[in-house]
Amino acid sequence: MSTGQLHSGVHPVDDGLVRRLVARRFPQWSGLAVRRVVSGGTVNAMYRLGGAMVVRLPLVAGGAGDVVREREWLPRLGSLLPVGVPGVLGSGEPEDGYPWPWSVYRWLEGEIPEAGALSAPEGLAVDLAGFVAAMRRVTLPGAPAAHRGGPLSSLDTETRRAIEELRGIPEEGIDCDAAAAVWEEALRVPAWDGPPAWLHADLMPGNVLVEDGRLTAVIDFGCAGVGDPACDLFPAWNLLPGGAREVFRQALGVDDATWSRGRARTLSQALIALPSYRTTNRAMAGNARHVIRAVLDPQGSR
Numbered sequence: 001m002s003t004g005q006l007h008s009g010v011h012p013v014d015d016g017l018v019r020r021l022v023a024r025r026f027p028q029w030s031g032l033a034v035r036r037v038v039s040g041g042t043v044n045a046m047y048r049l050g051g052a053m054v055v056r057l058p059l060v061a062g063g064a065g066d067v068v069r070e071r072e073w074l075p076r077l078g079s080l081l082p083v084g085v086p087g088v089l090g091s092g093e094p095e096d097g098y099p100w101p102w103s104v105y106r107w108l109e110g111e112i113p114e115a116g117a118l119s120a121p122e123g124l125a126v127d128l129a130g131f132v133a134a135m136r137r138v139t140l141p142g143a144p145a146a147h148r149g150g151p152l153s154s155l156d157t158e159t160r161r162a163i164e165e166l167r168g169i170p171e172e173g174i175d176c177d178a179a180a181a182v183w184e185e186a187l188r189v190p191a192w193d194g195p196p197a198w199l200h201a202d203l204m205p206g207n208v209l210v211e212d213g214r215l216t217a218v219i220d221f222g223c224a225g226v227g228d229p230a231c232d233l234f235p236a237w238n239l240l241p242g243g244a245r246e247v248f249r250q251a252l253g254v255d256d257a258t259w260s261r262g263r264a265r266t267l268s269q270a271l272i273a274l275p276s277y278r279t280t281n282r283a284m285a286g287n288a289r290h291v292i293r294a295v296l297d298p299q300g301s302r
Helices: 015-025 061-080 121-137 152-167 176-188 229-233 242-252 256-277 282-296
Strands: 034-037 044-049 053-058 088-092 102-106 197-199 208-211 214-218 225-227
Touching: 015 034, 015 044, 015 053, 015 088, 053 061, 061 088, 061 102, 121 197, 121 214, 121 229, 121 242, 152 176, 152 256, 176 256, 176 282, 197 229, 229 256, 256 282
Parallel strands: none
Antiparallel strands: 034 044, 044 053, 053 102, 088 102, 197 225, 208 214
C-alpha cells in the first residue's frame, strides 16, 4: 500500500474488508491472520494472509486490468523464468462494495534491494540480465502490448511537461537542461524495428526480491507484455551502480541505440514521478531522485 496516494478514485481498503472478502470467497482461509504489507506502491494494496499467501487488491480502477493480466499470463510465464514469480492461488471478484477483481498469491520471501546499499551488485546484475533475457525468449502467442512498451516518442509530451514542472521546483536541484538534452538525444536514435519482445515492463526496485544480495523473485507482472526491449533496462539506472550497470549491459549484449532508449525511458519515468510524489511517497520520490542523478552523471550513459 502506498504511503501517499495521488490517483483519483482511490477505493478505501482495510483489514476488515480483506477479511470479509476472503471469508466469502475462500471460507477455507477465513481463520487466517490478515495484516497489511507496507510498500511504496500506488496502484495496489497488499495484505499478508496467514504465513504463505498474500492478497493483492487494486486501489484504483486502472489496477483492475493488471489483476486480469496476471491471472492469464503468470501461470504460463512462471515455468519459463529462472526466478520465482507470484503464483495465483485464488481469484476474487467484486463483492461487499469492493468494485474490482482481486487475487490471492503465494507469498514470496525476500527483501527489496536498495540502490546504493547492494551487497552483491555485480552478481545481482547477472541475475537481472538472466531474468530479462529469459523474458525475451518467451514466445507465447497472443501477447498483450506491454505498458510503456511503445515507441519512445509516445512519452514525449508527458516527459517535456515534467521537465518544465521541475524547473519550477528549484529546491530539487535538477539540471533540467541536461535532462532535456538526454531526452532529445534519445529521440534521435533509431527506434526498435525488430519483433516485439516479451517484457516485465516495470522492473522497479520494489518489484525485485533478493536474498543475500542475489535475485530470488520478481513480482507485479501487471504491465507485462510485448514491446521495445529497451523497456526492461530500467535496473541499469534505478538500482545498479556503474560497474554493475556495465555487467548488466554486457550480459544482455545491448546495442547503443537500445541502451540510449532504455536510459531515456528510465529518466522519463523518474522525471514524471518526482513532481507527483516528492511530498507524498518517500519511496517513489527517493528512487526518482536516484535515477535522475544516475542518468545525468557523466558515467550514466555507460
